[in-house]
Amino acid sequence: MTLEEAQELVSRGPFLNWLGLEVLELGADTIAVKAKWRPEWVANPVLGQTHGGILASLIDFAADFSLLNSIGHPVPTIDMRVDYHRLTKQCDLVAEGRVIKLGRQFSICEARIFDENRLLVASGRGAYITAPKAG
Amino acid sequence: MTLEEAQELVSRGPFLNWLGLEVLELGADTIAVKAKWRPEWVANPVLGQTHGGILASLIDFAADFSLLNSIGHPVPTIDMRVDYHRLTKQCDLVAEGRVIKLGRQFSICEARIFDENRLLVASGRGAYITAPKAG
Amino acid sequence: MTLEEAQELVSRGPFLNWLGLEVLELGADTIAVKAKWRPEWVANPVLGQTHGGILASLIDFAADFSLLNSIGHPVPTIDMRVDYHRLTKQCDLVAEGRVIKLGRQFSICEARIFDENRLLVASGRGAYITAPKAG
Amino acid sequence: MTLEEAQELVSRGPFLNWLGLEVLELGADTIAVKAKWRPEWVANPVLGQTHGGILASLIDFAADFSLLNSIGHPVPTIDMRVDYHRLTKQCDLVAEGRVIKLGRQFSICEARIFDENRLLVASGRGAYITAPKAG
Numbered sequence: 400m401t402l403e404e405a406q407e408l409v410s411r412g413p414f415l416n417w418l419g420l421e422v423l424e425l426g427a428d429t430i431a432v433k434a435k436w437r438p439e440w441v442a443n444p445v446l447g448q449t450h451g452g453i454l455a456s457l458i459d460f461a462a463d464f465s466l467l468n469s470i471g472h473p474v475p476t477i478d479m480r481v482d483y484h485r486l487t488k489q490c491d492l493v494a495e496g497r498v499i500k501l502g503r504q505f506s507i508c509e510a511r512i513f514d515e516n517r518l519l520v521a522s523g524r525g526a527y528i529t530a531p532k533a534g
Numbered sequence: 535m536t537l538e539e540a541q542e543l544v545s546r547g548p549f550l551n552w553l554g555l556e557v558l559e560l561g562a563d564t565i566a567v568k569a570k571w572r573p574e575w576v577a578n579p580v581l582g583q584t585h586g587g588i589l590a591s592l593i594d595f596a597a598d599f600s601l602l603n604s605i606g607h608p609v610p611t612i613d614m615r616v617d618y619h620r621l622t623k624q625c626d627l628v629a630e631g632r633v634i635k636l637g638r639q640f641s642i643c644e645a646r647i648f649d650e651n652r653l654l655v656a657s658g659r660g661a662y663i664t665a666p667k668a669g
Numbered sequence: 670m671t672l673e674e675a676q677e678l679v680s681r682g683p684f685l686n687w688l689g690l691e692v693l694e695l696g697a698d699t700i701a702v703k704a705k706w707r708p709e710w711v712a713n714p715v716l717g718q719t720h721g722g723i724l725a726s727l728i729d730f731a732a733d734f735s736l737l738n739s740i741g742h743p744v745p746t747i748d749m750r751v752d753y754h755r756l757t758k759q760c761d762l763v764a765e766g767r768v769i770k771l772g773r774q775f776s777i778c779e780a781r782i783f784d785e786n787r788l789l790v791a792s793g794r795g796a797y798i799t800a801p802k803a804g
Numbered sequence: 805m806t807l808e809e810a811q812e813l814v815s816r817g818p819f820l821n822w823l824g825l826e827v828l829e830l831g832a833d834t835i836a837v838k839a840k841w842r843p844e845w846v847a848n849p850v851l852g853q854t855h856g857g858i859l860a861s862l863i864d865f866a867a868d869f870s871l872l873n874s875i876g877h878p879v880p881t882i883d884m885r886v887d888y889h890r891l892t893k894q895c896d897l898v899a900e901g902r903v904i905k906l907g908r909q910f911s912i913c914e915a916r917i918f919d920e921n922r923l924l925v926a927s928g929r930g931a932y933i934t935a936p937k938a939g
Contacts, residue, residue, distance in 0.1 A: 411578075415577075438548055441547070443608070451611050452587065452592075452594055455590035455616070457587075459587055478796050480615045482612070500889040522905075528774065635792075642752045654769075657769060661931060683849060709821075720819040727857075729857055743848070747887070747888065748888065751860070
């Protein structure tokens, strides 16, 4: 799959679009994307930090889409874990996903999120259904 | 804390506002909120399902805010697990949070999300910092 | 499945045997078992607390075996989360499992562990493969 | 901390002893250990596979002890996630732990388990209390 095809899959989705995602790199079992900050991401207006739900969304997205070149399309998430490492404020983010174990029924992938200074903001992993669709 | 005070804490946050959250109930160690569906929640436009990142955001929110009457304010999330049970499409959601174990340093809380037919859509749990702020 | 049949499934397993498991109750989607303390469970000999790996083993076991009456046999674990709530020392433990969502491909179950004073020691949840075996 | 000091910390613990742990390497924020197979590890006697609770124990241990050179001693686990990648049968295992994010209050570490053919058997991560003890 080319970068353009991956970007097309991303851009057709209203929520992914809202996250302002730009696919930077697509490897055999990796992906890197940039997410464009928007004011609605702010959790506490006094601190100005990006809400953990945004970070969780990026973890899920990047882990899932690291399977693109193995499976050919996004797949359903079974479950996900997210660890929060530091606050991030009003800046674009880079999310990097990687397949840990590709399986016939389900696969495990991980993702990391970096801020504009390349500091690790959050990381996590998820289980994804990679069984062929019944039918 | 009254329902109105809890709603105020919710409404001041740009992301929580964007999620259209209305606090329905606030107990000693529970919370119930309604989240108003919006078109930007859609993951795949063909399926029309709400993106898992939205569900993860609601799990994190409801688990965290179930601590309101114990701690008095929202607290930082250490980590979170989300399990996805079924797709949900274009409908408002109810998220219910509950404290599992209140601790002096950190606490564990869980949350469940229901669709308009009261079907369980997702559930999960998180660890939250409940130590007094250093200072 | 009767309590005796469940106990037989438990007792044939060397590790489950080593955990000293006695099935107390088996419901439609629940299970309760007692685990008999043994000196090898101790983590730090100064504190005398039971190692988290033992608690994780009990969580995985009880969550998995809560599916017995739905599936008819133990199933493979996809992944698991364990939360540790308090130390427990030199005492038997009770583990209770419950199905959260039974699915055709995979299912989510949770479990809680109590000490002899019925204090919650640990809790968690896991994803289990409940698809029929291929072939 | 020297390899010998780390091995001493491991060998004094009854459960870690039972797991037959030998410290192979200790880095600034990493650890590698070998665990010696024993018949009590077997889950299902027909399949002969090592029980997931043993793998979870090794994940928790290796993640925790990767903090040895940062903290100086083992620390309490807040929570843990384990992903199971493939069955492993009647063989010694190698567990490798690594600090993902060292924090003042808590830290996140990950671990991987390999079989004798260096195949990835399980992996996971946990949150650990690294705040100085009160008092």
